[in-house]
Amino acid sequence: MNPGDFVTLLDSGLRLSIPLLAACLAGLWSEKSGVVDIGLEGKMLVAAFAAAAAAYAFNSAWIGLVAGIAASVVFALIHGFAAISQRGNQIVSGVAINMLAAGLTAIVGNAWYGQGGRTPPLEGDQRFREIVFGHSALVFLALLAVPVTWFVLGRTRFGLRLRAVGENPAAVDTAGISVTKLRYTAVVIAGILCGLAGTYLSVGQSAGFLPNMTAGKGFIALAALIFAKWRAWPALGACFLFGLLDAISIRLQGIALPGIGEVPVQAIQALPYLMTxxxxxxxxxxxxxxxxxxxxxxKER
Amino acid sequence: MSAPIDLPKWADTILVPAVSVVAAFLVAGLVVVGIGENPLTATRLLLQGSLGTGEGLGFTLFYMTDFIFVGLAVAVAYHAGLFNIGGEGQATLAGLGIALVLNNLTFLPGIILIPLGILGAAAFGAAWAAIPGYLQAKRGSHIVITTIMFNWLASVLIVYLLVNVLRAPQNMNPETPAFPPQSEILFMHEVFAAFGIEIPASQLNLTLFLALAAAYGVWLLIYRSRLGYAIRVVGSSPTAAVYAGISPARIIVVAMVISGALAGGLAVNELMGYQHRLLLEFTAGYGFVGIAVALMGRAHPVGIVLASLLFGILYQGGAELAFEQPAITRDMVVVIGGIIILFAGALEGLFRRFVAHVMPRPALAKA
Structure with missing residues (x-):
């Protein structure tokens, strides 16, 4: 493999890691506040659909981003209502979010466009322009979210309180700070980040929405979150690793390695799950x- | 607001789930209105397609068989305080077990081969559930996360095996050769034909009786056996279980083994009863529907059978509906499943409070 190929491989690894990264940070915010979120997948999916639909309708990728974030935040609030206000089972709510997202995007997509759930292909202003090194603004937004998350969670009073709510909510409550408000804030931030992840999938990386296009990325993000032990910088590392694995598995298809022979793509695809x-x-x-x-x-106990 | 809501038992077990299901259908109706179709026409078509014809009824009962198995699988784990989201993966592995048994023991007569195939399904499903169970019990890894990871591992593994190892030569599709004919579980219309009664042909096969037997077996296990009692104690309080001399770790593994074996029933119905070979994605997301079924049925076998019938109606009726009104695709059933999980599961407290609010006072006082 020559150096040029190597750079290309790293580059595609980065591309593939961006949706994982945004979703992983979403999970980080939510779980640091004490709300488990296995609905990352579903939120990404509704965001991907809403973003593609809005970008197509308004001929603007940025309006797509706004719509993607809005859709994802609505789903995040449903999860928040069930998990925080109603004290329901957070896993059950997450499963529901994933099923709702898969079903609704397919049905509405089919009803609106009649193309088996796909949105029409996006072109021109409907997609994000490449700004630096062939990457769009969304890539840099997602990368920027890493230091911001690290700083806000680790170095500010708000971050300290938010982490405390995830460790010992009664102590936070005793200090006169609203547990409910902090958790809702975290859940909404998670919604925004999932919106970014979903928008990147349909409007940045691809040119349009496909049914079930998240294809388990939300769960890989969850794996990356565990792998990073709920910390922001390691999350970047874990997501890049998983993205790179994905890129390698695509590249190695049908290629025999010297001494090893042909590595089955599935062996590499299984790695993130196995490692977790x-x-x-x-x-x-x-x-x-x-x-x-x-x-x-x-509260009353 | 957080005071326990006292409801009479019948209200808790029947009224609350019923109210949440009705609410789920109202929301689903709004979705149908939202995409510009008439929900009443849709409901009529759905019921006609699932119950209106003999053939439709057969398909409804076929899907019901699937859902009973996965619903029971979720319920048994649930009684032990475990959330098994791994039904998909366990059923996938069970399919592998069936294929390995049936296609390697082709010389055996059906009367031996069919039970062996079912045992293979149960064993492989159980093994795939036992590992997350063991990791939860002994290493403290969260069962939800491990079962999710095991779903994906199962799907990756089955793709590899079907593409590279088990695929029949000269077959372009990733699927095994057909199972030996004597291993096919009889279709219901074949059974009836043997008695000279003609019923419309469908995918419905004798596995339905296995599912109903499994439901009865789970009832005996959970409510009438020592092991079931231990499972319920561990589910409601692991510390109390330790005081009672029950080992939570052992019970967790046992409950997951039973749960995985039950999930294997899905593969029996789909592969031995209908497809007669192993192919990709035969689980079709039914493992997740099992969560909805178990929540709706309150993790009780009777409730699960009824909830499975409802989802059977939805799946079969949904297919007919999609045929008549292409705007309402079968994804509608996934939406309804999601809303039911949300309402009957995560928002249960909301509906209990609602029921407590609208019920007449004397009825509550008696509770």
């Missing part, structure tokens, strides 16, 4: 989630 299971089992290090994540907060 092994990590969670505590074989290589441990991954401990925020202590109060998944537990609804009951």
């Amino acid at each position: 299971v092994i990590l969670l089992a505590g074989v290589i290090g441990t991954a401990i989630p925020p202590r109060a994540s998944g537990i609804p907060y009951v």
